[in-house]
Amino acid sequence: MNIYALVSLLSSILxxxxxxxxxxxxxxxxxxxxxxxxxxxxxxxxxxxFGYRQAETYYVANLWYIGSFIWIISASLILHVVLVVTDRxxxxxxxxxxxxxxxxxxxxxxxxxxxxxxxxxxxxxxxxWTYSVQLNPLLFGLSDLWLTALIVTSLVLAYLHYRKSxxxxxxxxxxxxLGLSFTMAIGIATDVMSSFSIKIPETxxxxxxxxxxxxxxGIVRYRLPQLTPAMAADEIVxxxxxxxxxxxxxxxxxxxxxxxxxxLGYGKSEIYGKDMKMIFSEDLSAFKxxxxxxxxxxxxxxxxxxxxxxxxxxxMSIAPISYSSHKLGILCVGxxxxxIRQKELHKNLLTQQIIERQExxxxxxxxxxxxxxxxxxxxxxxxxxxxxxxxxxxxxxxFDKTKIICQDCYNGKSHDQGLxxxxxxxxxxxxxxxxxxxxxxANAQGYYYTSELNESYFKPNGICSLMDVPIWLxxxxxxxxxxxTFKTRHWKFEEQDFVASLANLISLGLEASKRKKAEEDLKAxxxxxxxxxxxxxxxxxxxLTIISSLLNLQSRHINDKEALGxxxxxxxxxxxxxxxxxxxxxxxxxxxxxxxxxxxxxxxELFNSYRASQGIELNMDIANIDLDINTAVPLxxxxxxxxxxxxxxxxxxxxxxxxxxxxxxxxxxMQLIVEDNGIGFPGDxxxxxxxxxxxxxxxxxxxxxxxSIRLERDEGTKFIIDFxxxxxNN
Numbered sequence: 176m177n178i179y180a181l182v183s184l185l186s187s188i189l190x191x192x193x194x195x196x197x198x199x200x201x202x203x204x205x206x207x208x209x210x211x212x213x214x215x216x217x218x219x220x221x222x223x224x225f226g227y228r229q230a231e232t233y234y235v236a237n238l239w240y241i242g243s244f245i246w247i248i249s250a251s252l253i254l255h256v257v258l259v260v261t262d263r264x265x266x267x268x269x270x271x272x273x274x275x276x277x278x279x280x281x282x283x284x285x286x287x288x289x290x291x292x293x294x295x296x297x298x299x300x301x302x303x304w305t306y307s308v309q310l311n312p313l314l315f316g317l318s319d320l321w322l323t324a325l326i327v328t329s330l331v332l333a334y335l336h337y338r339k340s341x342x343x344x345x346x347x348x349x350x351x352x353l354g355l356s357f358t359m360a361i362g363i364a365t366d367v368m369s370s371f372s373i374k375i376p377e378t379x380x381x382x383x384x385x386x387x388x389x390x391x392x393g394i395v396r397y398r399l400p401q402l403t404p405a406m407a408a409d410e411i412v413x414x415x416x417x418x419x420x421x422x423x424x425x426x427x428x429x430x431x432x433x434x435x436x437x438x439l440g441y442g443k444s445e446i447y448g449k450d451m452k453m454i455f456s457e458d459l460s461a462f463k464x465x466x467x468x469x470x471x472x473x474x475x476x477x478x479x480x481x482x483x484x485x486x487x488x489x490x491m492s493i494a495p496i497s498y499s500s501h502k503l504g505i506l507c508v509g510x511x512x513x514x515i516r517q518k519e520l521h522k523n524l525l526t527q528q529i530i531e532r533q534e535x536x537x538x539x540x541x542x543x544x545x546x547x548x549x550x551x552x553x554x555x556x557x558x559x560x561x562x563x564x565x566x567x568x569x570x571x572x573x574f575d576k577t578k579i580i581c582q583d584c585y586n587g588k589s590h591d592q593g594l595x596x597x598x599x600x601x602x603x604x605x606x607x608x609x610x611x612x613x614x615x616x617a618n619a620q621g622y623y624y625t626s627e628l629n630e631s632y633f634k635p636n637g638i639c640s641l642m643d644v645p646i647w648l649x650x651x652x653x654x655x656x657x658x659x660t661f662k663t664r665h666w667k668f669e670e671q672d673f674v675a676s677l678a679n680l681i682s683l684g685l686e687a688s689k690r691k692k693a694e695e696d697l698k699a700x701x702x703x704x705x706x707x708x709x710x711x712x713x714x715x716x717x718x719l720t721i722i723s724s725l726l727n728l729q730s731r732h733i734n735d736k737e738a739l740g741x742x743x744x745x746x747x748x749x750x751x752x753x754x755x756x757x758x759x760x761x762x763x764x765x766x767x768x769x770x771x772x773x774x775x776x777x778x779x780e781l782f783n784s785y786r787a788s789q790g791i792e793l794n795m796d797i798a799n800i801d802l803d804i805n806t807a808v809p810l811x812x813x814x815x816x817x818x819x820x821x822x823x824x825x826x827x828x829x830x831x832x833x834x835x836x837x838x839x840x841x842x843x844x845m846q847l848i849v850e851d852n853g854i855g856f857p858g859d860x861x862x863x864x865x866x867x868x869x870x871x872x873x874x875x876x877x878x879x880x881x882x883s884i885r886l887e888r889d890e891g892t893k894f895i896i897d898f899x900x901x902x903x904n905n
Contacts, residue, residue, distance in 0.1 A: 179302035179376050183225035186384045190218035193384075197391045206394060209256045214387055216249045221380050228303030236304035241291045244284045247318055250325040251280040253355070256390070257329040260351060261336040279321055286317070302376040319366070326359050343397045350393030354386030418489075418511070421496070423504040426451045438511055440482035454479050476512070488512050529669065535561050546691075548583055548592070550684045554656075555585035558677055562670055564658045566636075569681065571646070571654035572598065579654070601627045608645045609652055612675065615642045615666045619659075640664040642671065644678040648685050656681060719753035744819060744869065747784060751777055751815040755808055770807050771799040771838060777811065778818055778836055785822035794835040800845065806900050809876040810847065816869040817849040817894050825853025825892060832891075843899055850893035862886055 194214030201207045220243050227239035254276050258264050264272060297304050330352060337348035361382035368375055418435030422428055428449050436443065439454055446453065455477065479487045491509030495502055535557050542553060555567040568584035581594040598605060607614045607624040616622035619641045620629050632638065638659045646654035656678045658670075726746040733739045754777055755768065774797050782793055802810065814836070821834045830853065837848040856862065862870050873894075877884045882898025 177229045177303050180225045180228040182381060183221045183228060186381050187218045187221035187225065190214045190221060190384055190387070193387060193391050194218065197394060200395055206256065206259050209252065209259060210387070210390060210394060213249060213252045213256060214391075216245060216252065217380060217383055217387060220246050220249065221384070224377075224380055227297070228305070230304050233297055233299075233304070236297050237291060240297060240304075240306060241288060244287045247283045247287070247322060248277065248280045250322050251276045254325050254329045254332075257332050257351065260347065261332050263332065276325075280325075283318055283321055300374060300376075305377060322362075326355060330355050330359070347393040347397040350389045350397075354389035357389070358383045358386035416510075417508055420451075420454070420507040421504060422451050422507065424502065428453070429504065438481070438487065439479065445482070454481075488516050525669070531561060547684075547688050550688070551583040551681070552585070552590055554677055554681060554684075555583050555590070558656075558658065558674065559585050559587060562658055562674065564642075564664075565661050566638075566657070566659040568657045568659070569646075569654065570596075570657065571685075572652075582654075596628075596631065600631070603627055605652070608643070608655060613642065613644045613671050615671060616640060617663050617665050637661050640666075642666045642674060644671075644674045646678050646681050646685070648682050648689075653685065654681070713756070716753045716756035719749045719756065723747075723749040723753060740823070743784070747781060747815060747819055748812065750780065751811055752808070754780070755804075755811050767801040767803055768807050769799055770802040770810065771797040773807070773811060774814055774836060774838055777814060778834075781815070781818050781822060782834075785819070790829075790831040791822070791826055792831075792833045794833055795837075797836060797838045798840060800838070800840050803900055806880050806898075809879050810898075813873050813876050813896065814847070814849065816873050820869055821849065821851040821853065821892065825851040825855075827854065830854075845898055845900065847896040847898075848893065850887075850891060852891040854891075855888050856886060856892040858888065 191214070194211040197207050197214065198211035223239050223243045226242075227236040230236035230239060255273065258272065258276075297306060299305075333348050333351045333355065337345055337352060340348060358379070362379045365375065365377055365379060416434065418438050419430075419432045420428060420435055421430035428446055428451055431439070431441070431443070431446055436446070439446070474490060474492055476488065476490055479489050481487055488511075489509045490512050491507055493505050493507045496504050496506055538557070542550070551569050555569060558564075559567045566584060566586050569582045570579045571582050572579050577598055579596050579598050581592055584591045584594070603624050604614070604627055614624055616625050617640050619625045619638055620633050625633075625641065636659075639662055640660045642658040644656045645652055646656055656674060658674060723746045726742050726749065730739055730742040730746070733742060755773065775795060778793060778795065782791070818834065818836065825834070826832050832852045834851045835848070837846070837850075839846055863874050865871070874884065877896055877898070880898050882896050884894060884896045887893040887895065
């Protein structure tokens with residue numbers, strides 16, 4: 176390989192290294208970017224020099240050489256670098272100055288291409304093929320003139336910058352001047368030696384490598400990135416976690432940071448320069464307010480429209496951007512609040528679900544669930560609507576717990592019952608029911624505790640997920656509340672808690688149903704006993720009536736008055752007892768009778784039996800008081816005996832008079848008074864010690880009801896009996 180060509184190749188490689196080195200030292204610096212570009216251009220020219228130096232033929236060498244048409248543009252790039260270093264470019268003069276710098280170089284480059292295509296400019300020397308100035312003096316004359324102007328201008332500007340700059344900038348300018356001077360000196364020396372017919376290889380490009388290396392050293396060593404408000408703003412915008420959108424006065428989008436582009440799904444070329452309605456398509460009221468007031472509006476919510484049409488809720492602030500009191504546009508800064516809205520929506524939804532479930536539980540708790548199966552149907556319907564599943568069913572064990580029977584299955588349209596499963600076939604499932612608060616499975620057919628039901632239940636019914644809760648009653652597992660879906664579903668804790676409450680309601684309903692049935696059975700039993708008791712009282716009344724009638728028939732054949740009296744007294748006693756039994760079987764309460772009504776009936780019958788035609792008047796002051804049968808029966812016999820004595824003995828020889836019966840209650844004590852104004856009870860006779868069966872019954876029965884009896888003989892005969900009602904449990 177040609178040694179001179181190898182030098183060109185190595186120099187090209189060195190330039191590529193310098194380009195990468197200087198660029199990545201500060202990728203955002205314009206100076207670093209231009210210097211790196213200049214290094215790449217020089218590397219390209221050196222590689223072309225390597226190519227044409229070692230070419231085999233003229234034509235190949237000429238093709239390589241034509242590719243170096245940009246060499247004069249690289250000189251313009253040198254001046255551009257100097258203009259940046261000296262800070263002589265601004266927004267007002269930048270376009271004009273750069274046009275003056277680059278346009279002539281472009282013209283010369285075009286002429287270079289045309290000239291080398293139409294004429295021969297290559298000669299072969301000992302270092303390889305090279306260009307010949309003598310073969311095209313006009314081209315090289317123009318090129319040298321323009322190149323000299325560019326280099327000299329660069330040196331002058333660098334020198335002036337050196338004179339007025341501070342320490343760090345002076346050092347950078349020094350290295351810039353050294354690099355330019357060295358490169359220019361090598362170029363001039365080469366041209367001078369060529370004019371004296373001294374043939375040496377052209378070394379301008381190689382010398383330029385050293386010049387650029389000096390510039391790179393100066394930039395790295397002495398040109399630190401300048402901290403400017405624009406740079407700070409740029410860094411803040413690019414690094415901020417919020418999106419930013421810059422809009423001009425014509426409502427055109429001028430800039431969107433990377434966060435905003437990612438949020439909206441656009442590329443820069445798709446969105447820059449477009450109307451703001453492209454991304455703010457629905458709500459522009461905030462911007463209208465801004466334009467009316469020209470003030471900052473902070474923290475308002477609006478909607479942005481992404482590329483795919485998705486509406487994105489954002490919290491945004493807008494602020495004016497002005498320069499020299501002229502409003503240039505607005506800056507929109509904000510953040511995506513989609514997740515916040517989703518959390519709020521989820522929270523509101525969860526709150527609504529909790530309220531709905533609580534209302535469902537409250538509504539069910541106020542209903543009568545004891546009436547089966549209507550109570551179970553109310554629960555399955557309410558749970559179906561609240562949990563939003565495909566099926567809700569309630570299963571209860573039979574009496575011996577060998578089978579579990581579907582009492583109700585609701586699918587949103589109808590209720591089904593009657594499906595029976597053998598409990599012994601699913602030991603793992605029922606073990607889990609007793610062991611855990613619930614059995615939930617997103618994949619019921621693959622879950623250990625529920626896979627036993629695959630063939631008999633899940634597959635025939637298309638069940639995929641389930642949430643089953645045990646139903647307990649008096650400490651025993653009595654059934655299962657099932658929620659089932661045909662698609663995979665992951666059950667939430669709130670849902671599990673809700674259905675557990677439903678299972679408790681079912682337990683309460685079953686308990687109430689059991690209690691209700693027991694009450695109904697008890698009522699039926701009591702009803703049977705009442706009927707039986709009424710039948711007994713009815714038969715007792717009939718029997719006593721028969722006895723009374725038999726005594727009456729028998730008395731017709733008795734001539735002895737004393738015996739006849741005994742028969743009549745027995746007959747009246749039987750009628751008195753029969754009357755009580757009649758009152759009882761006609762009463763709604765078999766335990767009590769209206770004793771006031773009973774006394775009226777009894778005394779009237781006694782009057783009719785004894786003295787209805789003798790002018791004896793009956794006076795009754797009787798309160799309607801209900802008495803327990805155990806008190807009423809003995810008290811009835813007492814009334815019968817005393818009234819009978821008054822009618823038989825108080826008014827001899829057809830005397831007239833009054834018989835009075837008084838019955839009243841004072842607090843918890845009762846008082847019975849039977850009196851007459853007849854001849855009076857014999858003064859020498861103690862009614863407690865007499866041979867009269869009637870008086871013996873009166874005193875004995877008074878003791879039986881734990882009462883007290885006294886006799887007053889002032890005007891006729893007056894018996895006063897005080898007692899308390901005696902209550903019996905049975």
